[in-house]
Amino acid sequence: MSDQPISYLDQSDAVKARFDKLKQREVILDVKGLGKTYDSHQGPVTALQDINFKTHRREFVCVIGPSGCGKSTLIRILAGLESHSSGEVLLDGQPVNGPGRDRGMVFQGYTLFPWLTVKKNVMFGLEVNNAGRNEAESQARQWLELVGLSKFADHYPHQLSGGMKQRVAIARALANQPRILLMDEPFGALDAQTRAKMQSHLLEIWKNIDITILFITHDLDEAIFLADRILVLKAHPGAVQELIEVPVPRPRSAMQITNPEFQATKARLEALIHPPTEQPEHDEEAEVMPKVIRLTDVADNVE
Ligand SMILES: Nc1ncnc2c1ncn2[C@@H]1O[C@H](COP(=O)(O)OP(=O)(O)OP(=O)(O)O)[C@@H](O)[C@H]1O
Numbered sequence: 059m060s061d062q063p064i065s066y067l068d069q070s071d072a073v074k075a076r077f078d079k080l081k082q083r084e085v086i087l088d089v090k091g092l093g094k095t096y097d098s099h100q101g102p103v104t105a106l107q108d109i110n111f112k113t114h115r116r117e118f119v120c121v122i123g124p125s126g127c128g129k130s131t132l133i134r135i136l137a138g139l140e141s142h143s144s145g146e147v148l149l150d151g152q153p154v155n156g157p158g159r160d161r162g163m164v165f166q167g168y169t170l171f172p173w174l175t176v177k178k179n180v181m182f183g184l185e186v187n188n189a190g191r192n193e194a195e196s197q198a199r200q201w202l203e204l205v206g207l208s209k210f211a212d213h214y215p216h217q218l219s220g221g222m223k224q225r226v227a228i229a230r231a232l233a234n235q236p237r238i239l240l241m242d243e244p245f246g247a248l249d250a251q252t253r254a255k256m257q258s259h260l261l262e263i264w265k266n267i268d269i270t271i272l273f274i275t276h277d278l279d280e281a282i283f284l285a286d287r288i289l290v291l292k293a294h295p296g297a298v299q300e301l302i303e304v305p306v307p308r309p310r311s312a313m314q315i316t317n318p319e320f321q322a323t324k325a326r327l328e329a330l331i332h333p334p335t336e337q338p339e340h341d342e343e344a345e346v347m348p349k350v351i352r353l354t355d356v357a358d359n360v361e
């Protein structure tokens with residue numbers, strides 16, 4: 059498949075112009091014919107097959123797809139935490155074959171070191187990469203200011219809310235000034251209100267620094283709210299189904315959820331992720347819900 063987006067969505071002239079400009083920017087990430095097969099006890103499992111896409115500088119790409127379609131496998135390969143079986147990944151034209159400070163990672167689970175303060179968590183990667191202590195400290199303060207956590211520099215992770223922990227994780231990932239930020243369902247464990255605030259906050263950060271973002275999510279609204287383009291994967295094996303240019307104008311706001319562009323994008327994503335299927339007459343695979351047995355003697359029935 060080529061990098062050409064297959065978009066079934068109407069775009070205004072302003073949105074078309076935005077995408078024309080975006081595609082003129084340099085390519086940061088180039089994924090070519092990427093495949094991954096795991097060896098398991100049940101035999102080989104093809105998690106990804108022939109994945110092709112490009113990400114341009116300062117682009118925000120979201121990846122969605124059904125559970126098990128290989129989203130985390132893809133991002134782990136891009137991070138260099140997992141090997142690939144075929145194809146190649148180029149970052150700024152150089153093959154990715156292992157972890158590197160040019161890629162920052164934020165996961166769903168809280169990955170801060172619990173025994174280090176917020177500031178020391180952010181300094182950690184800088185010191186590993188040979189920044190002097192004073193330099194690391196001054197940079198850490200700057201990144202904590204960006205995520206609005208200067209006042210919490212000397213707190214420990216257990217003293218922070220889930221959203222604050224993820225803001226520290228973002229500061230830590232950005233402190234090494236990566237070319238691309240790789241995020242695997244980073245807001246998946248947050249409550250709806252905190253999640254919405256984090257989405258807006260991430261867009262503010264993205265607008266204010268030179269960073270390209272690849273963001274995995276299960277949440278269609280989140281993908282539409284954040285992304286320039288959405289890479290839709292399908293399962294078994296994980297492959298690119300469609301690359302959608304989101305026609306919702308920027309700057310984004312929560313109010314846009316009722317816009318026709320937002321609704322059209324959501325309808326398209328839903329059709330791709332949950333296609334209407336014909337039920338076969340005898341589908342042994344289909345889940346049959348059991349009849350629930352009665353375990354109470356309470357007389358009054360609930361309806
Ligand atoms: N280490 C492994 N060994 C064998 N199979 C694996 C391994 N890791 C993942 N898989 C398989 O590869 C496929 C893709 O898994 P992956 O975790 O990348 O999916 P995902 O899209 O991130 O799923 P989710 O939405 O649930 O997070 C699945 O079939 C999974 O069982």
Ligand SMILES: [Mg+2]
Nearest residue numbers: 129130131242
């Ligand atoms: Mg996953």
